Amino acid sequence: MNKKVIGSYSRRKFLHDLSIQAGMAALAMNGAALIYSCDDNKDKTNKDSVDKSNQKKLGVALVGLGGYSSGQLGPALRETQNCYLAGIVTGTPAKADTWKSRYDIPEKSIYNYENFDTIKDNPDIDIVYVVLPNAMHAEYVVRAAKAGKHVICEKPMAVTVDDCDRMIAACNAAGKMLSIGYRLHFEPYNKEMARLGQQKVYGNLKKMSAGFAFTAGDKNQWRLKKALSGGGPLMDVGIYCIQGMCYTTGMEPIAVRAQEGAKTDLERFSEVEQSLTWQFEFPGGLIADGKTSYAEGYNFLKAEAEKGSFELTSAYGYSGQQGRTTEGKMDFPRVNQQARQMDDFADAIRNKRQTQVPGEMGRRDVKLLQAIYKAMKTGERIAI
Ligand code: NAD
Numbered sequence: 001m002n003k004k005v006i007g008s009y010s011r012r013k014f015l016h017d018l019s020i021q022a023g024m025a026a027l028a029m030n031g032a033a034l035i036y037s038c039d040d041n042k043d044k045t046n047k048d049s050v051d052k053s054n055q056k057k058l059g060v061a062l063v064g065l066g067g068y069s070s071g072q073l074g075p076a077l078r079e080t081q082n083c084y085l086a087g088i089v090t091g092t093p094a095k096a097d098t099w100k101s102r103y104d105i106p107e108k109s110i111y112n113y114e115n116f117d118t119i120k121d122n123p124d125i126d127i128v129y130v131v132l133p134n135a136m137h138a139e140y141v142v143r144a145a146k147a148g149k150h151v152i153c154e155k156p157m158a159v160t161v162d163d164c165d166r167m168i169a170a171c172n173a174a175g176k177m178l179s180i181g182y183r184l185h186f187e188p189y190n191k192e193m194a195r196l197g198q199q200k201v202y203g204n205l206k207k208m209s210a211g212f213a214f215t216a217g218d219k220n221q222w223r224l225k226k227a228l229s230g231g232g233p234l235m236d237v238g239i240y241c242i243q244g245m246c247y248t249t250g251m252e253p254i255a256v257r258a259q260e261g262a263k264t265d266l267e268r269f270s271e272v273e274q275s276l277t278w279q280f281e282f283p284g285g286l287i288a289d290g291k292t293s294y295a296e297g298y299n300f301l302k303a304e305a306e307k308g309s310f311e312l313t314s315a316y317g318y319s320g321q322q323g324r325t326t327e328g329k330m331d332f333p334r335v336n337q338q339a340r341q342m343d344d345f346a347d348a349i350r351n352k353r354q355t356q357v358p359g360e361m362g363r364r365d366v367k368l369l370q371a372i373y374k375a376m377k378t379g380e381r382i383a384i
Contacts, residue, residue, distance in 0.1 A: 057082060057346070058083040058084075058349060059083070059085075059087065059109075059125045059126050060084065060085055060087075060125075060127045060129055061086060061109065061111070061119065061125045061127070061149075062085065062088055062129050062131055063088075063131060063132060063140050063144075064130070064131040064133075066131065068154065072338050073129065073131065073338055073342075074099070074102075074103065076336050076337075076338035077103075077339070079339040080342050080343050080346070081343055082350070083126075083342050083345075083346040086109055086124045086125055086126075087105060087109030087122065088100075088105060089111040089113065089116050090111075096110050109122060116140070116143060116147075117147055119144070119149065120147035120148050120149075126149065126346075127345065127346065127349070128144035128147070128150070128152075129151075129153075129154075129181075130151065130152070130154060131154050131181075134159055134235060135158075135227060135228045135229065135230055137153050137156075137157060137158050137167070138159075138163035138164075138166060141153050141170065142166060142167060145170040145174040145176050145178070146170060146174065148176065150176045151171060151176065151178050152178075152179045152180070152181055152342070152345055153178065153180055153359070153362065154180075155180055155362065156236075156366055156369060157180050157362025157363060157366055158230075158362075159229075159230030159235070159366070160366070161363060161366050161370060163366075164359065164363035164366050168359045168363065171359065177345070177348065177358075178358060179345045179348075179357050179358060179359070180357050180359065180362035181341065182357040183337035183338050183340075183341045184240065184244075184315075184316065185247070185341070186340035186344060187321065187335065188333065189321035189323045189330055189332055190244070190312070190315065190321070192323065192330055192332065193244065193247070193310060193315075193323070194247040196248075196303070196325065197248035197249055197303055197305075198247075198250035200305070201310075202308035202309065202310065202326065203306030203308075204305060205248075205286050205303055205304070205305050206304045206305060207288075207303070208248065208249065208288035208302065208304070209289040209290070209300070209301075210242075210288065210290050210300065210301045210302070210315070211291040211299070211300055212238060212240050212298070212299050212315070212316050213291070213295075213296040213297055214297055215294065215295060216233070216268070216294035219267065219268045223236055223272075224269070224271060224272055225272075226272055231272050231273065231369070232269065232274065232276070232294055233274075233294045234273065234292050234369060234373070238290060238369075238372075239365055239369065241290045241292065241301070242280075242369070243365065244315060245282075245288045245301075248301065249282055249288070251283055251284075252364065253288070253368065254281055254282065254283055254384055255280075255381055255382060255384055256278055256280050256368075256381070256384060257375050257382075258276060258278035258372045258373070258375035258376040259276070259278070259376065259379075260273050260275075260276055261274055261277065261293065262274075262275075269294070273376070274295050275292065275294070275295060275296065276292055276372070276376060277289070278290045278375065278376070280368075299313075299315055299317065300312060300314075300315055301315040301316075308325060308326030309326055310324070310325040310326070311325075312330075319334055344356065371384045
């Protein structure tokens with residue numbers, strides 16, 4: 001069954017290559033347009049890296065050495081081919097010492113939040129990667145751009161659309177590129193969902209659903225403080241469902257309804273929602289159901305089309321994706337999503353091409369997050 005599914009791709013892939021190339025060319029000519037890449041799972045990044053192995057690797061500085069930097073980005077930067085970990089920005093001297101020895105980072109490339117702006121004088125740092133609580137993204141992206149660095153910003157891009165605009169404007173003014181840490185655009189199973197949906201391999205989509213939830217432990221963490229997070233599980237993991245719906249349909253929703261779930265832990269969820277459901281309306285009438293929670297566990301992206309269905313029953317993790325179509329199980333190799341994401345950005349900088357996951361896409365998603373919250377609060381259908 002696997003063989004049949006994979007074996008049948010070659011002609012489609014060829015045709016798809018042509019459409020992707022056309023799409024990328026259009027994007028290069030029109031920087032503001034959002035193209036929903038449904039790449040073909042060929043490892044273009046690695047091919048590019050091999051072809052350009054004589055080019056200098058770009059230096060990345062991570063800002064914020066919390067769970068995601070320590071567990072994923074730092075280790076991934078050992079596997080990247082176009083960039084490497086060149087510096088760190090942290091408020092905790094003990095962390096600086098650990099990282100310095102673990103990653104062989106020179107003293108001159110270790111910053112704290114106060115002297116961060118002097119990073120402008122460090123030629124070893126090409127890219128600043130902001131991995132701080134959501135509400136802090138805007139300040140550090142703007143400061144990084146003013147320091148003349150390209151920037152990757154973690155998701156969600158910011159907590160307001162105005163902040164997104166400031167971030168985009170700062171990067172444009174500095175002539176630097178801005179990308180969002182949307183790692184799943186570089187993950188084969190999610191890329192396959194985008195391909196199947198956008199190329200209408202099973203015909204027009206009839207129905208979609210997506211959900212992502214986990215149990216948020218520590219009740220003192222910033223994720224539960226609205227001033228730092230901007231909201232609850234929707235901001236944190238519901239955003240993956242929004243992304244999944246957009247890249248699978250290749251469209252943006254035009255309206256939304258949303259409902260807040262009941263709070264079973266009023267103390268923990270005094271500032272943010274505990275759970276939330278929403279329904280996006282896409283052009284043509286397609287309805288996509290989304291749900292998210294900090295007090296349950298689920299993780300899926302499903303699409304039903306006229307002639308078949310396709311789904312990921314484990315969709316958004318760092319690994320362990322599982323998927324199937326009407327024809328059988330999907331079977332793709334495991335990749336290091338973060339390494340691919342950062343390598344692609346470094347490649348985009350070196351080749352002066354647009355990133356697949358630009359600030360404009362992060363802004364779009366913050367606009368959608370805000371529309372969902374507005375629909376939740378008003379109980380009304382909100383046009384987007
Ligand atoms: P974390 O709590 O583990 O780390 C946050 C870091 O920010 C810590 O180093 C902390 O010291 C620092 N910090 C600075 N000022 C702070 C303040 N006022 N309050 C709290 N912390 C402060 O968080 P994390 O899980 O690493 O998340 C950081 C960002 O990365 C978030 O925007 C999150 O959405 C994003 N993230 C993305 C992914 C992904 O898969 N793309 C995964 C996890 C987190």
